[in-house]
Amino acid sequence: MPTPHPQSARYRLVAAELRSRVMSGAIPPGALLPSESTLMAEFSVARGTVREALALLRAEGLTVSEKGRGTYARPRMPVRRLGSDRYRAELEQVRRGELGTSFTADQRVEWSAYTLDREFREAPATEAVAELFGVDPGTMLLERRFVFRTHGMPQQMSTSYLLLEMVADTPVADPDNEPWPGGNTSQLHSLGYDITAVREQVRARMALADEVEQLGMPGGAPVLVITRQTYVEDRVVEVADITIPADRVSLDYRIDLT
Amino acid sequence: MPTPHPQSARYRLVAAELRSRVMSGAIPPGALLPSESTLMAEFSVARGTVREALALLRAEGLTVSEKGRGTYARPRMPVRRLGSDRYRAELEQVRRGELGTSFTADQRVEWSAYTLDREFREAPATEAVAELFGVDPGTMLLERRFVFRTHGMPQQMSTSYLLLEMVADTPVADPDNEPWPGGNTSQLHSLGYDITAVREQVRARMALADEVEQLGMPGGAPVLVITRQTYVEDRVVEVADITIPADRVSLDYRIDLT
DNA sequence: CAGTGGTCTAGACCACGCT
DNA sequence: GCGTGGTCTAGACCACTGT
Numbered sequence: 001m002p003t004p005h006p007q008s009a010r011y012r013l014v015a016a017e018l019r020s021r022v023m024s025g026a027i028p029p030g031a032l033l034p035s036e037s038t039l040m041a042e043f044s045v046a047r048g049t050v051r052e053a054l055a056l057l058r059a060e061g062l063t064v065s066e067k068g069r070g071t072y073a074r075p076r077m078p079v080r081r082l083g084s085d086r087y088r089a090e091l092e093q094v095r096r097g098e099l100g101t102s103f104t105a106d107q108r109v110e111w112s113a114y115t116l117d118r119e120f121r122e123a124p125a126t127e128a129v130a131e132l133f134g135v136d137p138g139t140m141l142l143e144r145r146f147v148f149r150t151h152g153m154p155q156q157m158s159t160s161y162l163l164l165e166m167v168a169d170t171p172v173a174d175p176d177n178e179p180w181p182g183g184n185t186s187q188l189h190s191l192g193y194d195i196t197a198v199r200e201q202v203r204a205r206m207a208l209a210d211e212v213e214q215l216g217m218p219g220g221a222p223v224l225v226i227t228r229q230t231y232v233e234d235r236v237v238e239v240a241d242i243t244i245p246a247d248r249v250s251l252d253y254r255i256d257l258t
Numbered sequence: 259m260p261t262p263h264p265q266s267a268r269y270r271l272v273a274a275e276l277r278s279r280v281m282s283g284a285i286p287p288g289a290l291l292p293s294e295s296t297l298m299a300e301f302s303v304a305r306g307t308v309r310e311a312l313a314l315l316r317a318e319g320l321t322v323s324e325k326g327r328g329t330y331a332r333p334r335m336p337v338r339r340l341g342s343d344r345y346r347a348e349l350e351q352v353r354r355g356e357l358g359t360s361f362t363a364d365q366r367v368e369w370s371a372y373t374l375d376r377e378f379r380e381a382p383a384t385e386a387v388a389e390l391f392g393v394d395p396g397t398m399l400l401e402r403r404f405v406f407r408t409h410g411m412p413q414q415m416s417t418s419y420l421l422l423e424m425v426a427d428t429p430v431a432d433p434d435n436e437p438w439p440g441g442n443t444s445q446l447h448s449l450g451y452d453i454t455a456v457r458e459q460v461r462a463r464m465a466l467a468d469e470v471e472q473l474g475m476p477g478g479a480p481v482l483v484i485t486r487q488t489y490v491e492d493r494v495v496e497v498a499d500i501t502i503p504a505d506r507v508s509l510d511y512r513i514d515l516t
Numbered sequence: 517c518a519g520t521g522g523t524c525t526a527g528a529c530c531a532c533g534c535t
Numbered sequence: 536g537c538g539t540g541g542t543c544t545a546g547a548c549c550a551c552t553g554t
Binding site (some may be wrong): 012015016055056059060061084087088091195196197199200201202203205222223224246247249250251253254255256257 | 318
Binding site (some may be wrong): 294295324326329 | 519
């Protein structure tokens with residue numbers, strides 16, 4: 001459907017040259033690209049043409065521009081590995097009665113080095129969440145919103161849902177008990193549920209305006225969205241929506257066929 | 259970090275107005291937006307300003323533009339579900355000696371309804387690929403590039419690597435045998451390898467210029483990238499990089515803890 | 517053919533970061 | 536004050552899609 005663009009366009013040639021300089025490391029992450037006026041001279045093109053080339057690179061996430069300073073090769077964020085094996089590790093840890101959460105285990109940070117904002121409320125299930133739970137829409141849920149930070153840097157935001165009848169008047173429903181040592185797995189364990197399976201649906205899309213705000217990311221950047229269902233046998237005991245800036249994470253799944 | 263942009267810019271006001279028309283449904287998916295000259299008159303701005311506004315909407319994935327025709331509200335793409343259970347299904351199918359590939363099974367399209375471009379070559383392993391294989395860099399590989407299409411629509415591109423010593427002078431090394439009934443699992447089976455596990459590493463990033471071209475997607479859109487290792491016991495027998503436009507797919511993983 | 521978006525030029529003024 | 540990127544204008548020619 002979308003019209004293919006000719007590769008011969010001048011701004012594409014300029015973009016290609018700059019792209020190769022960035023990707024080859026000739027312009028390392030964090031370093032300044034030549035200024036627009038320099039590029040006008042180097043390629044003998046008008047400023048608008050240079051700016052179109054730079055816009056292309058920005059759309060590809062290769063560079064970021066700052067008014068008054070210049071255009072930079074985008075600094076690489078440290079990539080956090082989110083392994084599917086963390087659930088099993090967490091479960092075994094909880095059974096042995098040890099501390100830590102999957103989040104801190106993934107991050108390899110100490111228990112004290114992270115903080116999270118939290119906001120709890122009771123709310124009826126929307127149609128989408130009800131379907132994931134396998135209950136009727138309108139069923140009362142505990143909705144918990146979290147923003148995780150390590151060393152003050154926002155890393156991910158998530159919304160978790162629990163059936164209210166499961167958690168009402170338990171310590172799990174009290175935000176003051178967050179962060180909970182041992183995380184979700186441990187919380188569910190304390191309620192008498194030993195999880196047996198997890199299903200994750202992964203999608204990617206552009207960040208919305210408020211996510212850009214809350215996660216401190218550049219505009220026009222993609223996020224990974226994980227919809228997670230936690231199972232005890234055939235019953236869904238928790239549903240969560242997890243949003244992570246795409247350049248900060250790599251998801252790792254091992255699928256056993258034996 | 260990135261400089262915030264003022265909301266007062268004229269092109270942002272134009273973009274905001276058009277965005278609300280699209281999101282409210284006043285301009286339904288697939289319908290034409292006003293032409294650039296119409297917008298110049300309506301908002302009393304220069305063409306460059308109108309084009310900046312439209313570039314914003316395109317970057318948000320709300321519209322697509324076609325030379326000679328106009329700018330459309332973007333039609334919603336059907337989402338393909340890529341389930342981790344497809345490997346097991348494929349393996350059982352192969353053992354029973356049946357046809358089909360995971361790609362057609364995911365797509366729920368008939369065997370004949372898809373085509374793929376392919377390009378085979380022999381090449382030494384780069385450092386990254388060698389590490390995924392667990393062999394020395396420079397080890398000779400068969401590199402196979404594919405572009406899958408259903409009904410002419412590009413859906414994903416992938417590059418698959420096999421150890422040359424495993425496949426040299428076998429039917430697998432002959433591009434004319436693609437598409438191979440039963441896909442990768444079946445090919446490996448024919449070489450005497452019954453796969454036992456798959457590891458997938460999932461990331462998302464903005465599409466690069468040549469991916470935009472090959473996949474027929476609007477610029478400024480995110481892609482999902484899957485790095486896949488196929489195992490027989492502890493040995494990696496295939497490595498693949500799979501790139502899919504993010505709005506066309508949802509990955510589905512089930513993690514069993516029992 | 518007329519109308520559309522794609523590319524390109526040559527100017528202008530502004531807000532911002534640095535020194 | 537000077538250099539940077541951000542915004543905006545007013546032209547021009549092209550390639551493409553329609554009739």
